Amino acid sequence: DSGVTQTPKHLITATGQRVTLRCSPRSGDLSVYWYQQSLDQGLQFLIQYYNGEERAKGNILERFSAQQFPDLHSELNLSSLELGDSALYFCASSVGGQGMEGETQYFGPGTRLLVL
Amino acid sequence: GQNIDQPTEMTATEGAIVQINCTYQTSGFNGLFWYQQHAGEAPTFLSYNVLDGLEEKGRFSSFLSRSKGYSYLLLKELQMKDSASYLCAVRDNYGQNFVFGPGTRLSVLP
Numbered sequence: 001d002s003g004v005t006q007t008p009k010h011l012i013t014a015t016g017q018r019v020t021l022r023c024s025p026r027s028g029d030l031s032v033y034w035y036q037q038s039l040d041q042g043l044q045f046l047i048q049y050y051n052g053e054e055r056a057k058g059n060i061l062e063r064f065s066a067q068q069f070p071d072l073h074s075e076l077n078l079s080s081l082e083l084g085d086s087a088l089y090f091c092a093s094s095v096g097g098q099g100m101e102g103e104t105q106y107f108g109p110g111t112r113l114l115v116l
Numbered sequence: 117g118q119n120i121d122q123p124t125e126m127t128a129t130e131g132a133i134v135q136i137n138c139t140y141q142t143s144g145f146n147g148l149f150w151y152q153q154h155a156g157e158a159p160t161f162l163s164y165n166v167l168d169g170l171e172e173k174g175r176f177s178s179f180l181s182r183s184k185g186y187s188y189l190l191l192k193e194l195q196m197k198d199s200a201s202y203l204c205a206v207r208d209n210y211g212q213n214f215v216f217g218p219g220t221r222l223s224v225l226p
Contacts, residue, residue, distance in 0.1 A: 002158070035159075043151075043159065043203055045214035056212035090158055103147065107158040 004108035012114045018079040021111045025093030032074040038087035081115045118142050120217035127223045136189045136220045144209025150189045151203040199224045
């Protein structure tokens with residue numbers, strides 16, 4: 001158990017809908033990362049937050065947005081869902097800052113999203 | 117452009133040593149990461165290199181040469197449980213984006 005929690009574990013929805021995925025980082029971790037993993041695309045970095053502020057941005061679609069709240073939990077919002085958005089969405093957290101300790105990421109179990 | 121190359125598959129024997137290579141071409145460099153992922157599970161962070169040289173962590177070591185755009189992950193005393201995919205990722209300077217390689221599927225045989 002990494003200490004990172006994600007809810008829900010599974011989500012089935014229809015095209016055009018909007019969903020929210022939630023992540024609670026490990027106690028004391030300030031950074032949260034979101035990743036998408038699909039069979040044909042591999043693991044893709046979406047976005048990183050550090051202490052409530054956006055720190056890094058990857059290949060995140062405009063239909064997707066995220067935020068990190070004052071209690072450091074994070075939510076990933078996916079809207080106007082398409083069939084191709086079906087994937088595993090992972091959240092990870094780290095202490096943040098420089099060096100090995102700051103950069104070591106702990107992954108949650110993931111949310112499996114199926115868009116029908 | 118951004119490009120990371122890794123071998124697709126490797127096979128090794130229990131107790132042996134295996135080296136998984138990663139070459140990269142990215143827009144700047146701000147650290148290289150290795151992850152392990154067992155089928156159907158979440159990735160596990162293995163190592164982080166930002167300076168040239170070797171980082172050792174138990175049975176796993178990771179090496180980086182920034183001038184050559186090259187890294188390797190060295191796994192010693194292989195165990196059956198090391199059968200997994202190993203992902204190399206680079207964080208670039210522009211936007212601090214993580215660029216992932218396709219992953220190397222390692223099979224450890226008895």
